[in-house]
Amino acid sequence: MADAQTASGRSIAGLLTARRGGASWHWTDVFTYVYLAFGVCLMFGPVLWLALSSFKTPAGLLEFPPTLLPLGQIEVEVDGHDKPLPLYKVTMEDGTVRELAQIRRIGIIAQMVDPNDPETSIRVPIASREPIREFRVAWENYTKPLERFNFLTYLNNSVIVTVVATLITLLINSMAAFGLAIYEFKGRNAVMLFVIGTLMIPITIILVPAYLVVTQLNMVNTLWAVILPGAATPTGVFLLRQYMLTLPRDLIEAARMDKASEWAIYWRIVLPLSLPAIAVLAIFSVMWRWNDFLWPLVVLNRSEVYTLQIGLNAFQGELDVQWHYVLAMTVVTLIPVALVFAFLQRFITTGIASTGMK
């Protein structure tokens, strides 16, 4: 049955109700779906929550209990009032339910008015009223920061940092990996171990010395201060080196016989064949650079060189956090990483699909 389905191409409905064979539901099918559903909630829940919340008004965000969808209270124009008034559903003392607009609230008593009868004001305890809401998207969470803050500058800086740093990372990491994978020399493994060993030193430990170096090089408040210090990553060297070790040695030797210089072997043979590993490292590097916070925060102090993450931090004042902007801009910053992942992820699963070896 599964084969027949594969042959005819799977539809989404078919995929979502697939069973492990047989016509009836086995308990393992049920278990699998429950387990997978749990996984989906765990993975996508926070992202979905973030995306939905980013469309809420500041008031909607602070509401308790929180609502899942972005809702806004309906407001009506009432004669005799300059501003539109929020609309409530009020349970009166006699048990009838009426829709009233609130003029003002004093303690636990709300002064309300019927929009159809603006002359008479009614006093209602706040416990017996309930706001009337509709689904409303607060686009201004997105548009305002884009207009008011230097968002495009931050975006530009972030893109420059990510692209340039990733290119440099790929270049020098692959060169180091090439040296450690293709050449055999005494102490090769010791060097590799040393490179891996640097993984054990967290950035927070070397923050101050690294900052001093960057200061000495007059790079503070330039994007190079963000790009250069993290360009060589032990993870990247390790990843690429292990991949390059799997390349058939015959290919390298064939290239040597073909009069290829060492640079040509690296650039025209090893690098193209390592593309799957390079793509993986590229994805990692883009994610690291895009989400990098601590180091840019230390070396970038002027707003014109802020990256997005630092810019986001600016919405977070000492006393007041503009959550609606933070959430909206967080969604914006997620988009490029998600796109990069979507386009490069097929490389992750590709091995040397195109091997010319027997």
Add this chain to the structure above:
Amino acid sequence: MTEIILKDVRKAYGDVEVIHGIDLSIDSGKFVVFVGPSGCGKSTLLRIIAGLEGVTSGDVVIDGDVVNAQPASERGLAMVFQSYALYPHMSVYKNMAFGLENSKMPREEIEKRVNDAASMLQITPYLKRRPKALSGGQRQRVAIGRAIVRDPKAFLFDEPLSNLDAELRVAMRKELAGLHAKLGGTMIYVTHDQVEAMTLANTIVVLNAGRIEQVGAPLDLYNRPQNTFVAGFIGSPRMNLVDAAAEASDGRIELVTGPQRIAISSSIRITRSDKITFGARPEHIEIVDEKDADIAATVDLSEQLGGETYLYCTPEGMPQLTVHQLGQLPVHRGQEIHLRFDRAAMHLFDGDGRVIANGIPQ
């Protein structure tokens, strides 16, 4: 035209010496085959000539220049690998052009050379394909083409046919022979298959455990093996080699093995008589009448191939002998037959395996 000379070449990995002093001269334009069992150092020797491995001591001389310190890329040799080692990310054309691009040849010249080689090897229709879209035989041709376009001083082949199926191997073997006749370059070819060695070589170099056992023309090795190793290695099925003792009796020498006594002419000088080995190829053992026979044997197995017959039979007290006969023989299992060794094609070796005589007078 290139002459390659090896002078006392030794190679050690750490403390383990794998090549124990090889002296060899490869004349210009010759097709030389290194043959030997796996692990005998033949591939290592080829890689030393190619420059992919260094020597521990000794000299590699190409056209009069000692090239020990020259990297592979500067020796001007071309190599065809067992795995073909085609660059998987390049088209066939690019694969063949890569070496030429590295030597900064003008584009038109590259194009001409690649196209010429492609048409010689009949791979022109595949020039745009990637190697993975080719069959084993086509890949093999591309690998050879990649060597040809370079117009190298010499061609090195490292077991190039071992990944092909039997039929294709025979076809490619013929093509390689034709290629050598056409190009006329010096070729060094490594194989463990002695049939390839016999059919392709001008000169065969038999290697064993890092030493040269014998160098010579194919039939020379076949007819006059210098030791038991070469005797056993060259020829298929292998030569029957029997351990025996030599005893003198009334003007003749008798080879004694178990209860069997085989009389041979006393004109052979045997210094140490207690332990010798005699050999006879399967085609040099005849089935005869009882009165002319050297030994009687029981047939264990007969392989009837139609045009020829192989008999595996055991004489009493001797190891199994292989007998080759032309035509179809009405022999069945368990039957007793009488065998005679053709004296003119018998080989005698001393206790150390060195030859005493190739062919014994009647």
